[in-house]
Amino acid sequence: MNKRKRHVADVALKLFVEKGIQQTSIQEIIELANISKGTFYNYFSSKNDCIAEILEGLRYDASQLRMEMQMGRDPNDRQIFIEQISILMKLNEERNLHAVFEAIMSSNEPEHKKLVLHHRFHEMEWLSHRFVDLYGEDIREYALECAVLFFGMMQYVMFTVRISHMPHSVERIVNVLLSYIELIYPSMIDGDKSLINQSSLHFLRSNIDRRDMTLKSILETAAYLEKQDGFTEEQQDLFSAIVSELKQERIRKCVIQPLLKPLQLAFSQTPLEMQVANFTNMVWYFLKGI
Structure with a gap:
């Protein structure tokens, strides 16, 4: 995404967070971004397209940072893994995307929901693959379930932290939740028990x-x-x-x-x-x- 297009997407995200997606008009995005209507439609075919670009930009930023973190270092290094998971959480928090996600998932907009599901699916898939990198082939059959458990715990821990205004370190939260997964997955393998398969x-x-x-x-x-x-x-x-x-x-x-x-x-x-x-x-x- 070029700089001007990114600027418009950032402006749109700011309005989506402040006012809500449905309550934000394309005209308001145009005025706040100080662009013409033609420029907006040159970048985005619709508001849905704008949301898709915001999420794609988030994934791109996280992907680039994750690659930089891993470059020249051991992919099995647990600390690198923690940093890679934490970076997306930090980006979500900095841009207040959790509020946008919650609004979308509670709305009656199937196209918006599909965009968020795509985003979450890619994250689960990435985390599943990284679990196999870190813990070996034995976990492959259970990696998706571990990813679901991890993100479920993360979602509600972050929700509790936000509403209680607790001081927190994203890295510490990821570290602790990862240690819970490390206690759970051996029993899944030993007992051949899982709720979700590949x-x-x-x-x-x-x-x-x-x-x-x-x-x-x-x-x-x-x-x-x-x-x-x-x-x-x-x-x-x-x-x-x-x-x-x-x-x-x-x-x-x-x-x-x-x-x-x-x-x-x-x-x-x-x-x-x-x-x-x-x-x-x-x-x-x-x-x-x-």
Whole structure:
């Protein structure tokens, strides 16, 4: 983002925080930024586009700072990890973005919500990968759940800190919460217990981007699965029944929905478990919309 475009985005963010997104008009952004209407629309096609640029700018700033922190240093260094997590929290606090996020998620604006979900999804994905860097391959299957737990704890700790006006250090909060994750994840591995698996990452991505929920994309996923070897008779019968029904001119939800859970269970603890879970999640979500 060039400097002038960044300036306009910063002005828009200031107004969004002060007045709220819905209460801020494009004309107010234009006047405060001291630009023409043509200049605004040269930069942004809409207010949604402006919000998208603000979030993209935040991710870009955090990404650049994270790379600078890691350059020439050990990626497994816990202190670097703490600094990398802290930088986005600091940027959020400095720009008062938490207030904007809360307003968006409690609004009736699906496009705005999707932008925030994209932002949060990217952060969860980044944190999941960094957990694997730091703690090794053993945590990979549980990395997404650890990321969800970490961000959930962080959100409510920061909320409590803000409303109580407690003095705080972001690095200390991240350090302590990270130590909690370090106590939790060994028991997840040893007991083979998790609430969220990696297939949920695919479903989150699909949930955020509705284009992945078309019947065409579901059937393409099914075609890929059909090419895999080793289906048992039970697995093949369940899978074929669902796919056959999806190809009908009139798709009967009452036929498909009772088969989804048995299909997942039939592939439990097999090499295709995650792919089949992703497929059934996509089908379930698609059926909700018809």
